[in-house]
Structure formats: C-alpha cells, structure tokens
Amino acid sequence: AAPAVFAAVDIGASSGRVMLGRITLQGGVQLETVHRFPNGVVEIDGGLRWNFDALFAEVLEGLRTAATVAAGQGETVAGIGIDTWAVDYGLVDASGNLAAQPFSYRDGRSSDAVEPVHRTLDPERLYATTGLQFLQFNTIYQLATEEGLDGVQALLIPDLIAFLLTGARRTEATNASTTGLFDAVAGEWATEFFTALGLPDGLFPPLIQPGEAYGTLLPAIAGRLGLPSATPVVAVGSHDTASAVAAVPAAADDDGGFAYISSGTWSLVGLELKHPVLTAASREANFTNERGVDGTIRYLRNMGGLWLLSECQRTWAAEGFRPELSTLLAAAAALPGGGPQINADDPSFIAPDNMPERIRAAVRSAGGVLTDDPAAITRCIMDSLAAGYARTLADAERLADRSVDVVHVVGGGSQNALLCQLTANATRRPVIAGPVEATALGNVLVQARAAGAVAGGLADLRAIVAAGSSLTRYEPADLPVTTSRK
Ligand code: LFR
Numbered sequence: 001a002a003p004a005v006f007a008a009v010d011i012g013a014s015s016g017r018v019m020l021g022r023i024t025l026q027g028g029v030q031l032e033t034v035h036r037f038p039n040g041v042v043e044i045d046g047g048l049r050w051n052f053d054a055l056f057a058e059v060l061e062g063l064r065t066a067a068t069v070a071a072g073q074g075e076t077v078a079g080i081g082i083d084t085w086a087v088d089y090g091l092v093d094a095s096g097n098l099a100a101q102p103f104s105y106r107d108g109r110s111s112d113a114v115e116p117v118h119r120t121l122d123p124e125r126l127y128a129t130t131g132l133q134f135l136q137f138n139t140i141y142q143l144a145t146e147e148g149l150d151g152v153q154a155l156l157i158p159d160l161i162a163f164l165l166t167g168a169r170r171t172e173a174t175n176a177s178t179t180g181l182f183d184a185v186a187g188e189w190a191t192e193f194f195t196a197l198g199l200p201d202g203l204f205p206p207l208i209q210p211g212e213a214y215g216t217l218l219p220a221i222a223g224r225l226g227l228p229s230a231t232p233v234v235a236v237g238s239h240d241t242a243s244a245v246a247a248v249p250a251a252a253d254d255d256g257g258f259a260y261i262s263s264g265t266w267s268l269v270g271l272e273l274k275h276p277v278l279t280a281a282s283r284e285a286n287f288t289n290e291r292g293v294d295g296t297i298r299y300l301r302n303m304g305g306l307w308l309l310s311e312c313q314r315t316w317a318a319e320g321f322r323p324e325l326s327t328l329l330a331a332a333a334a335l336p337g338g339g340p341q342i343n344a345d346d347p348s349f350i351a352p353d354n355m356p357e358r359i360r361a362a363v364r365s366a367g368g369v370l371t372d373d374p375a376a377i378t379r380c381i382m383d384s385l386a387a388g389y390a391r392t393l394a395d396a397e398r399l400a401d402r403s404v405d406v407v408h409v410v411g412g413g414s415q416n417a418l419l420c421q422l423t424a425n426a427t428r429r430p431v432i433a434g435p436v437e438a439t440a441l442g443n444v445l446v447q448a449r450a451a452g453a454v455a456g457g458l459a460d461l462r463a464i465v466a467a468g469s470s471l472t473r474y475e476p477a478d479l480p481v482t483t484s485r486k
Contacts (some may be wrong), residue, residue, distance in 0.1 A: 004078035007066045008443040011084040013265040018062025021444030028468020035062030041104040048107035067226045079447040081236035082158040086178035089154040105137035113144035131184035131276040131289030140180030158238035166215035169205035174242035177291035184276040211450040236446040243442030246293040249466035252459040259404040263413025265307045269392040270300025304344025311355035331375035333418045340368035341384040386422035410438035424474040435469040
C-alpha cells in the first residue's frame with residue numbers, strides 16, 4: 001500500500017495553514033506546509049466577524065494542494081483533521097445553509113449578555129458544572145444575543161468545516177467544553193442549562209470524540225479536491241489548544257509534573273489533570289477546566305498573549321514603522337528590566353485597533369510612565385506576559401495541589417527568546433521551548449493513532465513529538481536578558 005500521510009487544517013486568529021504530516025521511520029512526525037493564508041476579524045454587517053466563506057475556500061485550496069503533493073510522492077492522504085480557535089460558531093439551517101458569516105469572539109455584543117445570563121444561572125452554579133473560566137465571549141453569552149434559534153443548529157468553526165466536507169453534523173468534545181454549556185465531570189452537554197436559557201435542545205449536534213471520524217468526503221468535494229471519496233475526516237482535538245497540549249513534548253516520567261504555555265494570540269497557561277477542579281477558589285482565580293484529548297482536563301487560564309504585540313505592530317505599520325519582529329525584540333531585550341507592566345488579561349485589550357495607546361493608557365492609569373517608543377512598549381508587553389505566567393503557574397500549583405518542575409512553551413511564542421527567558425526568570429523554572437507547530441503535530445498524531453500508524457496514550461504521542469523536535473532550554477537567571485544569551 002502507498003505510505004500514509006495525514007492532512008492537518010489548522011486555522012488561528014491571524015493565519016491558517018494546511019500541512020501534511022508523515023510518520024517517519026525514525027519515529028518522529030515530519031510536517032510539510034502546503035498552503036498558508038491570512039486570517040483576521042473583519043467588519044461585516046455591523047459586527048466583527050470571520051470571513052468564513054473565504055476561509056473555507058482556502059481550506060479547499062490547501063487540501064487540493066495537499067492531494068497533489070501527496071500523489072506526486074506516491075502517498076495516500078489517509079485522513080483530514082481540523083482545528084481552530086474555540087467558542088465561535090456558525091448557524092446552519094435545515095438545508096445546511098450558513099445564515100451569516102460567524103461572529104468573532106472579539107465582537108463586543110456578548111458582553112451585554114453576561115448579566116442577563118447570570119440572572120438566570122449564577123456564576124457559582126455555572127462553574128460548579130462547567131468548570132469554565134469566565135470570559136465575556138464564551139459561547140453561552142454569544143448565544144444569548146441570538147434571536148430565532150429555532151430550526152437552526154450551531155456548528156463550532158472546525159465542526160462547520162467538517163460538515164461542509166462530509167455532510168455530517170457533530171460537535172467535537174474538546175471544543176464543546178469551551179461553550180459554557182458542557183458538563184466537565186460527565187463529559188456531556190449540560191442540558192439543564194439549555195432549558196434554563198431557553199436554548200433549543202438540539203442546538204448543537206451530538207458529540208464526537210477525538211479519534212472518531214465525522215465521515216468521509218462528500219463526492220462533490222472529493223472530486224474538487226482530487227481525493228478518493230472514502231477519505232475520512234477525523235475529529236482531532238479540534239480546539240487548537242487541545243491539539244497543542246496533546247503535543248507538548250513532556251517526558252513520560254514527568255507525569256503531571258509539567259506546566260505548559262501554549263503561546264500565540266492568547267497564552268494558555270496551566271496543567272494537565274485527570275479530574276476537574278471545581279472549587280470556589282478555582283472559580284475566583286478564574287481557572288478553566290477544558291477537555292483535552294483522551295478525556296484529560298486542561299486546567300489552565302486563558303491569558304493575554306501575543307495579540308497585544310501583533311496589534312501594536314499593525315498600528316505601527318500603518319504609521320510607516322515596520323521593523324522585523326526580531327529587530328523589535330532585540331531592542332526590547334536591550335532595555336533594562338523592572339519597567340512598567342500591564343494586566344495583559346484586561347478585557348479592554350480584546351477589541352482590535354490602536355493597541356499602543358491603550359497599553360500606555362493602562363500604564364498611566366496605574367500611575368506609571370510608558371513612552372511611545374516601540375521597543376519600550378514591546379518590553380512592557382513581554383515583562384507583563386512573563387509576570388502573568390508566573391502568577392498563573394503559582395495559582396495552578398496551589399489550586400490543583402501539584403508541583404511543577406518544568407515549563408513547556410509551545411506555539412509561536414516558543415520562538416520568542418526574550419519571552420522564554422523572562423518566563424524562566426519569572427517562574428524560577430527551566431523553560432523548554434518548542435515545537436512551534438505543536439497544534440498541527442497534535443492534530444496529525446491523533447489522526448495517525450486513529451489510523452493505526454502510531455499507538456499508545458498521550459505520553460507515547462508526546463515521546464514522538466520530543467523525538468522529532470529540536471527544543472531550546474532556558475534556565476532561570478537573575479541576570480538581565482541580553483540578545484547575546486546563546
Ligand atoms: C487559542 C484559543 C484559546 C481560546 C481562544 C478563543 O487559539 O483557542 O484557547 O480561549 O482562542 O477561542
């Protein structure tokens with residue numbers, strides 16, 4: 001038989017990609033990017049939305065390229081897996097039409113819905129069942145703004161893509177756990193919340209677990225892609241963070257003793273647990289119990305992330321200042337530590353536009369001073385993120401009664417040496433940085449396991465990632481960070 005390769009569709013808030021993943025003879029995963037495309041929120045019909053039609057066209061384009069590349073190397077595309085950011089959904093009618101382009105969680109509409117939802121279901125009750133961190137954009141609040149949900153179904157973004165590829169309507173469990181309507185202990189929909197909020201019972205399609213197949217390609221789609229219609233679309237950890245955590249290259253003997261930071265647009269900082277922590281202290285610290293691959297619990301906080309910097313870069317670029325990221329970070333690293341910090345989690349940073357001024361205003365209102373020098377603003381963001389990571393890690397250890405001896409940083413931020421070193425310093429723990437493509441690796445490995453190309457539990461999948469990645473270790477230091485640290 002032709003060697004198997006797996007196609008991973010991975011779409012983040014700022015870009016998407018289609019990759020081919022091969023299990024190598026050396027026992028690692030080799031990733032090949034076959035298509036890349038930009039993403040971002042757009043103003044459509046008076047709201048901040050995702051241009052889903054354009055994204056889906058890019059997905060098809062990427063899968064068509066994947067099919068061509070695989071065929072050219074005598075390989076079979078043995079599966080397609082999809083992951084994206086969480087919480088957002090498209091509404092689909094009975095005949096399968098998408099009513100409108102899906103809203104982005106960055107749209108402000110859901111913040112007005114928080115109070116009415118909490119009048120019906122108070123935060124204590126919500127947390128005791130869902131264990132979900134309060135974020136104003138959780139699906140439950142977004143849905144509370146919708147009118148006329150009868151006769152439509154809500155499909156989370158990866159599920160919506162899978163539906164258009166296969167015709168099957170399902171809700172993947174790791175992503176379902178971010179809706180605020182999912183029971184963290186039972187691993188099922190919290191049906192009593194649907195009733196309490198007047199949401200239709202069947203608003204979301206039935207759950208599907210990572211490793212199960214949604215179905216095979218619709219014939220018309222298969223034809224357009226140049227793939228056999230028997231090609232399965234396999235559920236992975238369709239919440240990108242679930243896929244990323246599955247591919248954290250923790251050592252098997254570090255069972256539970258590691259923390260992770262999935263660092264990209266957001267920073268997801270926490271631990272992997274077997275059971276949710278639903279205590280009042282955990283709710284007050286705003287920790288989430290999201291579902292991971294293989295029924296694990298991703299006990300973490302969603303914190304501000306590199307969105308702060310990418311938004312600054314967008315503003316500076318519009319003003320004609322477009323340094324390379326590495327240049328900007330080097331200039332930030334050359335500045336002394338101990339400068340002003342912000343609370344990177346402040347909801348006032350969720351919306352786009354004019355980020356440098358918003359950051360300076362936050363420093364000012366805390367009584368500090370931050371100049372408009374991009375290097376100083378960049379340094380402020382990095383110092384603030386690292387300090388926030390350290391606080392969150394200490395909270396996680398306390399709340400889950402665990403102790404951590406190493407911090408893994410995966411995703412885009414793992415390539416940011418300044419952030420990694422500051423994180424090691426602030427957490428007083430070694431940081432192991434990489435792989436940058438953890439999300440795509442987690443996506444490929446869950447598919448590969450479902451196809452029998454690899455075997456074992458999460459520890460085994462992680463060993464495969466570790467074997468195939470070059471990782472950078474940062475030791476905690478009291479010394480100021482300089483660019484010559486290598
Ligand atoms: C990261 C992420 C986070 C989620 C945020 C919004 O890409 O999926 O886990 O909190 O995006 O969906």
